[in-house]
Amino acid sequence: MKEPDKAFVLWLTGLSGSGKTTLADRIYEFISKKGLSVEKLDGDILRGFFPATGFTRQQRDEHIKRVGFMASMLEKHGVIVVASFISPYRNARRFVRDVCKNFIEVYVHAPLDVCEKRDVKGLYTRARAGQIKNFTGLDDPYEEPEKPDIIVNTDEQSVDESASVIIDFIGKYL
Amino acid sequence: MKEPDKAFVLWLTGLSGSGKTTLADRIYEFISKKGLSVEKLDGDILRGFFPATGFTRQQRDEHIKRVGFMASMLEKHGVIVVASFISPYRNARRFVRDVCKNFIEVYVHAPLDVCEKRDVKGLYTRARAGQIKNFTGLDDPYEEPEKPDIIVNTDEQSVDESASVIIDFIGKYL
Numbered sequence: 354m355k356e357p358d359k360a361f362v363l364w365l366t367g368l369s370g371s372g373k374t375t376l377a378d379r380i381y382e383f384i385s386k387k388g389l390s391v392e393k394l395d396g397d398i399l400r401g402f403f404p405a406t407g408f409t410r411q412q413r414d415e416h417i418k419r420v421g422f423m424a425s426m427l428e429k430h431g432v433i434v435v436a437s438f439i440s441p442y443r444n445a446r447r448f449v450r451d452v453c454k455n456f457i458e459v460y461v462h463a464p465l466d467v468c469e470k471r472d473v474k475g476l477y478t479r480a481r482a483g484q485i486k487n488f489t490g491l492d493d494p495y496e497e498p499e500k501p502d503i504i505v506n507t508d509e510q511s512v513d514e515s516a517s518v519i520i521d522f523i524g525k526y527l
Numbered sequence: 528m529k530e531p532d533k534a535f536v537l538w539l540t541g542l543s544g545s546g547k548t549t550l551a552d553r554i555y556e557f558i559s560k561k562g563l564s565v566e567k568l569d570g571d572i573l574r575g576f577f578p579a580t581g582f583t584r585q586q587r588d589e590h591i592k593r594v595g596f597m598a599s600m601l602e603k604h605g606v607i608v609v610a611s612f613i614s615p616y617r618n619a620r621r622f623v624r625d626v627c628k629n630f631i632e633v634y635v636h637a638p639l640d641v642c643e644k645r646d647v648k649g650l651y652t653r654a655r656a657g658q659i660k661n662f663t664g665l666d667d668p669y670e671e672p673e674k675p676d677i678i679v680n681t682d683e684q685s686v687d688e689s690a691s692v693i694i695d696f697i698g699k700y701l
Contacts (some may be wrong), residue, residue, distance in 0.1 A: 427600060
C-alpha cells in the first residue's frame with residue numbers, strides 16, 4: 354500500500370436505503386485498486402461491533418463524533434477514509450468536518466418514499482410497525498446538508514453515474 | 528514517516544497515578560524519534576474529547592472496546608499505537624487483544640497506597656470525599672492482568688528504568 358498524495362475523509366450521509374453503502378463499496382474498491390491506503394467505515398458494521406450504541410440524539414451524536422475522530426486519526430496517518438453513516442444531525446457532521454483535515458461531504462439523496470419503497474433491510478416496515486423507534490425520516494429528523502461538497506441523486510442516477518460524480522471529485526486527491 | 532517492520536499496539540493498563548501517561552509519553556517519543564509512524568491514545572485526552580462517556584461498568588467496557596477498535600485500525604495501516612488507559616476489566620482488555628494483531632499488554636503497577644499518595648490529579652482526594660463514584664481501586668475493582676507481556680513496578684523502578692524494560696521488549700518490532 355502506498356500513501357496517497359493527500360489523504361481525505363469521504364463522508365457519505367443520507368437516509369437509510371439512499372444507497373450509501375453501495376456507493377461506498379464502489380469508491381473503496383476504486384481507490385483500493387489504485388494501491389492506495391484506504392479504509393471503509395460503515396454505520397451498520399460499526400454498530401454490529403458495538404451493539405450497545407443507541408439511537409437517541411445524544412447517543413447518535415456521540416457515535417458519529419467517535420467515528421469522526423477515528424476517521425481523522427486514519428487520515429492523519431495517510432489513510433483515505435470512506436465513511437457511510439446516516440449521520441442525520443448537522444452538528445455532529447460539523448464536528449467531523451472540524452476534526453478532519455480534508456473532509457468531503459457527500460449527500461446521498463433519494464426522496465423518503467423512494468428509500469421506503471426500496472426498504473432493502475426491511476427497516477422501514479419494522480419502523481412503521483412501531484418495532485424501531487427514533488427512525489431517521491420517520492420519527493427522527495434528517496437534517497439535510499446545507500453545503501455538501503457533492504450531491505448524488507440515487508433515484509435519478511444509476512450507481513455508475515453516482516459513483517462517477519464522486520470519483521471525478523476526488524480525482525484531485527489521488 | 529516510515530512504516531515500522533511490524534506495527535503493534537502497546538497497551539498500558541494500571542491504576543490512576545501508576546505512571547501510565549508518563550511512560551507512554553516516553554515510549555511515544557522514543558518511537559517517534561526513530562521516524563516511525565506512531566500514535567498516542569490516552570484515556571484522559573479521549574475522555575476530554577468525549578465528555579459524555581461515563582464510568583459505569585458498561586460505559587467503561589464500551590469505551591475501551593471502541594478505543595481498542597480504533598487502535599486495531601491504526602495498527603492495520605502500519606501505525607504503532609501507544610495506548611494508556613486504566614482499562615480495569617479483563618474482558619475489555621481481552622477484546623482489544625483479540626481485535627489487534629500484535630497486542631502487548633503492559634501492566635504499570637504500583638500499590639494503591641502509593642498511587643493514592645502521589646495523587647497527581649487530586650482524584651483520590653475527590654473520590655475519598657465522595658465527589659467521584661466508581662473510582663478504580665476504591666469503589667470499583669481493578670482486575671489485574673493475569674499474563675501481561677510486561678510488568679513495570681513504578682514504585683521500585685525509576686521512570687528511566689521502567690521505560691527501558693518496555694523499550695527492550697518492543698525492540699524486535701522496530
